[in-house]
Amino acid sequence: MAIELKITDSMLRDFLETDAKPKEIASSLSLCGPSFERVHKLEGDHMYEIEVTVNRVDMASAYGIAKEAAAILPQFGHKAKIKPIKIEKYLKGDLKKTPVVKTKKVKYFAGIVVGDVDGKIVDQKLKSYLEGIGEASKNYIVDATNVAMYSYGAPVHAFDLDKIEGVGFTVKEAEAGETISILDGRKLTLRGGEIVFEDNNGLFDLAGIMGGEDSKVTKDTKRILLATEIIDPLVIRSSSILHECRTHAAVLNEKQPSKQSYQAAIEYACQLIVKIKGRSEGSFVYDKIESSPAKSVIVGLEQINSTLGVPLTKPEIEKILSPLGFEVKWDGEVGQFKAPLDRQTDIGIPEDIIEEVARIYGYFKLPKKLMTGAIPTSKSDPIFAFEKNVRTLLSGWGGHEIMTLSMVGSTKSSEEIKILNPLGESAGSMRTSLKDTTIIALKENNWNNQPMFLFEIANVYLKSKKNKTEHSEVSTLSIGFANFDQRTAQGIIDGLKLKLRSKRLNQLSKVGEYFIFEQSISEMLDIKERSAYKIVEKKPLHFEDITLTKEEGERVSELIEEISNATEEVSSIDLLNIHESKYTFRITFNYARSEVSDEKVSDVRGLLEKKLSNRIK
Amino acid sequence: MLDSLHRARTEAISKILGNSDKNSLEQIRIEYLGRNGRINQEAKIITSLTKDEKVEFGRALNEAKRAIEGALDEALSEREAVEQQSFDPTIPGILPPVGSTHLISQAIEEISSIFTQIGFTRRRYPEIETDWYAFEGLNMPKDHPARDEQETFFVEGGLVLTPHTSSGQLREMLSSKPPIRMINIGKTYRRQSDLTHIPMFHQFEGLVIDEGLSISNLLGTLDYFAKNFFGEKREIRLRPYNFRFTEPSFEVDISCDVCGGVGCKFCKQGWLELGGAGMVHPNVLKAGGVDHKKYRGFAFGWGVERTYMMKSGIKLGDIRTILSTDIRHLSQF
Numbered sequence: 027m028a029i030e031l032k033i034t035d036s037m038l039r040d041f042l043e044t045d046a047k048p049k050e051i052a053s054s055l056s057l058c059g060p061s062f063e064r065v066h067k068l069e070g071d072h073m074y075e076i077e078v079t080v081n082r083v084d085m086a087s088a089y090g091i092a093k094e095a096a097a098i099l100p101q102f103g104h105k106a107k108i109k110p111i112k113i114e115k116y117l118k119g120d121l122k123k124t125p126v127v128k129t130k131k132v133k134y135f136a137g138i139v140v141g142d143v144d145g146k147i148v149d150q151k152l153k154s155y156l157e158g159i160g161e162a163s164k165n166y167i168v169d170a171t172n173v174a175m176y177s178y179g180a181p182v183h184a185f186d187l188d189k190i191e192g193v194g195f196t197v198k199e200a201e202a203g204e205t206i207s208i209l210d211g212r213k214l215t216l217r218g219g220e221i222v223f224e225d226n227n228g229l230f231d232l233a234g235i236m237g238g239e240d241s242k243v244t245k246d247t248k249r250i251l252l253a254t255e256i257i258d259p260l261v262i263r264s265s266s267i268l269h270e271c272r273t274h275a276a277v278l279n280e281k282q283p284s285k286q287s288y289q290a291a292i293e294y295a296c297q298l299i300v301k302i303k304g305r306s307e308g309s310f311v312y313d314k315i316e317s318s319p320a321k322s323v324i325v326g327l328e329q330i331n332s333t334l335g336v337p338l339t340k341p342e343i344e345k346i347l348s349p350l351g352f353e354v355k356w357d358g359e360v361g362q363f364k365a366p367l368d369r370q371t372d373i374g375i376p377e378d379i380i381e382e383v384a385r386i387y388g389y390f391k392l393p394k395k396l397m398t399g400a401i402p403t404s405k406s407d408p409i410f411a412f413e414k415n416v417r418t419l420l421s422g423w424g425g426h427e428i429m430t431l432s433m434v435g436s437t438k439s440s441e442e443i444k445i446l447n448p449l450g451e452s453a454g455s456m457r458t459s460l461k462d463t464t465i466i467a468l469k470e471n472n473w474n475n476q477p478m479f480l481f482e483i484a485n486v487y488l489k490s491k492k493n494k495t496e497h498s499e500v501s502t503l504s505i506g507f508a509n510f511d512q513r514t515a516q517g518i519i520d521g522l523k524l525k526l527r528s529k530r531l532n533q534l535s536k537v538g539e540y541f542i543f544e545q546s547i548s549e550m551l552d553i554k555e556r557s558a559y560k561i562v563e564k565k566p567l568h569f570e571d572i573t574l575t576k577e578e579g580e581r582v583s584e585l586i587e588e589i590s591n592a593t594e595e596v597s598s599i600d601l602l603n604i605h606e607s608k609y610t611f612r613i614t615f616n617y618a619r620s621e622v623s624d625e626k627v628s629d630v631r632g633l634l635e636k637k638l639s640n641r642i643k
Numbered sequence: 644m645l646d647s648l649h650r651a652r653t654e655a656i657s658k659i660l661g662n663s664d665k666n667s668l669e670q671i672r673i674e675y676l677g678r679n680g681r682i683n684q685e686a687k688i689i690t691s692l693t694k695d696e697k698v699e700f701g702r703a704l705n706e707a708k709r710a711i712e713g714a715l716d717e718a719l720s721e722r723e724a725v726e727q728q729s730f731d732p733t734i735p736g737i738l739p740p741v742g743s744t745h746l747i748s749q750a751i752e753e754i755s756s757i758f759t760q761i762g763f764t765r766r767r768y769p770e771i772e773t774d775w776y777a778f779e780g781l782n783m784p785k786d787h788p789a790r791d792e793q794e795t796f797f798v799e800g801g802l803v804l805t806p807h808t809s810s811g812q813l814r815e816m817l818s819s820k821p822p823i824r825m826i827n828i829g830k831t832y833r834r835q836s837d838l839t840h841i842p843m844f845h846q847f848e849g850l851v852i853d854e855g856l857s858i859s860n861l862l863g864t865l866d867y868f869a870k871n872f873f874g875e876k877r878e879i880r881l882r883p884y885n886f887r888f889t890e891p892s893f894e895v896d897i898s899c900d901v902c903g904g905v906g907c908k909f910c911k912q913g914w915l916e917l918g919g920a921g922m923v924h925p926n927v928l929k930a931g932g933v934d935h936k937k938y939r940g941f942a943f944g945w946g947v948e949r950t951y952m953m954k955s956g957i958k959l960g961d962i963r964t965i966l967s968t969d970i971r972h973l974s975q976f
Contacts, residue, residue: 056912058883061894063911079884079892333858333922333939334857335857335858375890375925377891381892384858389880389881390881392859394859395857395860397851397856402823404764406765407766410765417744421744422742424739424741426974427744427748429747429748432770432832443771443799443802446799447796447797449842456771456798470968474970480968494800497800499769499770
């Protein structure tokens with residue numbers, strides 16, 4: 027997330043003296059500070075679209091960008107320095123009547139009354155600044171507040187003082203159900219807790235977010251109140267999101283610029299107005315912010331250099347930090363770094379200082395070095411290689427791997443874990459099985475009458491039966507077969523068992539027209555040791571084919587077991603053919619035909635037929 | 644004494660002539676020239692012959708064998724010649740069953756193998772996490788916007804579906820002692836669904852903890868990955884950014900493959916955004932039980948889907964297609 031800022035090159039150069047061209051400013055700063063997303067050419071000017079990280083609201087203004095530019099541009103060989111603007115001190119706190127603040131969520135509230143204004147006047151310079159960044163110009167009063175906001179990074183609002191009952195209004199937390207008409211034309215019903223301004227006529231400002239329609243400056247305005255306030259950022263955030271009112275003012279207020287920024291913004295706005303037409307009539311300041319002494323951060327030179335990976339000297343570090351307003355005092359190789367006032371919340375630990383040095387120095391100048399330390403000896407979980415093997419086998423046999431959402435509709439299982447804020451009812455729980463999504467995937471491919479199978483390896487999520495607050499995530503394999511005969515589908519499972527050496531695999535199940543297999547990977551990972559190498563017989567092994575009758579309801583496994591019990595020295599029993607109730611098996615023995623006598627072969631055959639006589643019909 | 648031998652020879656040759664079947668010719672060979680074949684059976688009378696008769700018989704026997712062998716060879720050669728003439732290499736084959744592994748599985752495999760080459764251990768940590776592992780332990784206090792209901796899925800029991808693989812950093816630090824090189828690849832969840840976002844996606848998270856680590860090591864590692872994954876000519880760069888769990892934090896860019904870094908309509912001044920990275924915040928090291936005065940760490944976390952599609956140039960239009968189960972989509976990978 028970032029703060030989006032638009033300023034013109036002219037606005038920036040009100041605060042910055044440099045020989046760098048706009049594209050040079052953009053590319054240099056992007057590497058070391060705020061990110062210049064785009065540079066637009068305007069007639070006689072340029073406009074910058076900048077993204078400022080949320081922890082650097084001090085940069086979210088022309089002045090803030092100018093300070094960064096003064097530090098960064100010299101690293102690229104450009105001349106650059108700050109051009110401070112002299113602002114008159116208008117905030118003197120000399121008004122007798124002041125607003126009544128009835129909430130602790132407002133920590134600072136300043137206002138300046140300006141009389142003798144004329145809402146019909148439009149100033150071309152202010153207008154061009156705003157139109158350059160795509161904002162509409164209204165009149166010089168409103169334009170001045172907006173330019174001040176973009177110049178110093180703190181919102182200022184102008185009220186038509188004749189539309190409200192003077193400056194003795196109330197600042198409070200709204201009650202649930204109260205309404206306010208705001209500047210975008212909407213009438214809001216408040217939830218309760220939003221910070222609002224109120225007089226006897228009702229609410230006239232959604233403080234820190236958007237002004238009210240009833241108090242706005244118009245062509246007829248003659249007297250205004252300029253106001254700026256520091257409000258609890260959580261209230262700003264929740265109120266502006268709730269009412270879909272994410273104005274630039276709300277975004278700034280949520281990120282809490284410094285008190286100095288608010289003071290500079292309101293006084294600058296007043297100065298801009300007074301220079302065109304107006305007269306300051308007094309001000310008030312409500313300040314409950316406890317000032318604390320500026321903090322210092324102690325960082326050793328060794329820590330800075332070893333973190334960067336390059337050896338900088340103390341003078342180099344000072345040269346980097348001083349344009350940003352940092353003060354450094356060295357005690358040997360250890361530095362005491364004091365941040366400027368508007369960076370006090372952002373700079374608190376040695377790593378913050380290291381970041382300032384590194385980014386201004388330039389990350390692009392740092393060498394690229396792989397680690398040379400000892401390689402850790404911890405081992406990867408064998409499950410990854412096993413899953414890869416399963417994927418390779420199944421895709422090699424024609425299966426297509428699918429990936430489906432972990433969230434499904436509720437199955438009312440006691441084991442399922444519910445999502446409290448799902449995107450929809452059909453995704454309200456974490457799945458306890460892959461089977462259902464596999465079947466849906468098979469159905470989605472029902473235009474394809476060819477045999478196909480799909481598989482997925484993913485977690486299922488199960489609440490513990492003993493302790494409902496515990497859960498397990500079980501990596502599971504699911505395979506779904508469509509347009510497959512059972513034996514071919516079973517062959518895939520048998521192939522897995524053979525190649526993976528799993529001790530036990532689940533049986534196929536039949537769901538409608540599909541065959542489904544599902545099992546946890548950890549169960550499949552219970553594998554047999556590789557069997558000892560068997561010397562390959564040069565001669566083919568002896569075999570007997572036998573056809574048995576299977577009764578209705580009986581399982582083929584019962585026939586195979588009977589055969590296995592009926593004879594010895596068996597290498598394998600394979601089902602060759604099925605015709606109605608007749609099942610033909612090939613019994614392969616573990617000796618070659620040529621190594622046994624005709625008598626033995628005859629005896630074995632005879633014994634088989636005798637023991638299985640009730641099946642041979 | 645030679646009549647029977649001659650009859651056997653004639654019989655064999657007449658069976659061979661005009662016969663082009665390979666199996667049949669082999670049967671003829673066994674029948675007449677095999678160990679128990681006709682010719683050898685005829686040879687049994689040799690013990691009852693006189694010395695002169697043996698010489699004559701032996702000569703006739705060898706001639707018979709040569710004649711039959713010759714006829715067999717010629718028949719087989721003719722057959723091969725015919726087969727060669729009728730062989731057409733342009734006949735389309737019958738495809739064996741051709742399946743596919745999922746695009747994301749391929750991506751994960753490729754990404755994982757690059758990092759394991761430089762000593763990283765692959766991990767997969769829980770998708771359902773406690774608040775502490777997902778946020779608080781990563782230096783994100785309770786009022787941080789990432790916890791906002793709009794972005795995180797909340798699960799009964801006070802748990803969340805982890806929105807990032809960074810939760811794995813804490814689990815790794817708490818279960819392993821430095822030095823640590825971890826690549827955690829797993830599913831992550833964010834409450835959003837549109838053309839460019841899906842509610843369930845994958846991230847890969849690298850974490851390295853050791854003594855004396857520097858930003859240069861992070862650059863070296865990311866550069867190693869970028870060159871192996873995207874190609875030798877690609878470059879990466881770091882720009883300042885902000886994450887709660889790293890300090891300093893970076894946005895990582897890669898040079899554009901379309902314009903080679905010069906600048907074009909597909910990139911921003913020659914660069915494309917890859918993802919985030921940074922030096923692990925000391926609060927996170929502390930939460931992971933690592934002595935932040937002795938050790939430093941760096942971490943990076945990028946989207947698997949996004950990174951892979953940048954490399955392959957696959958343009959899906961709607962990213963939700965990644966979760967399509969249509970075989971026509973799956974079989975393209």
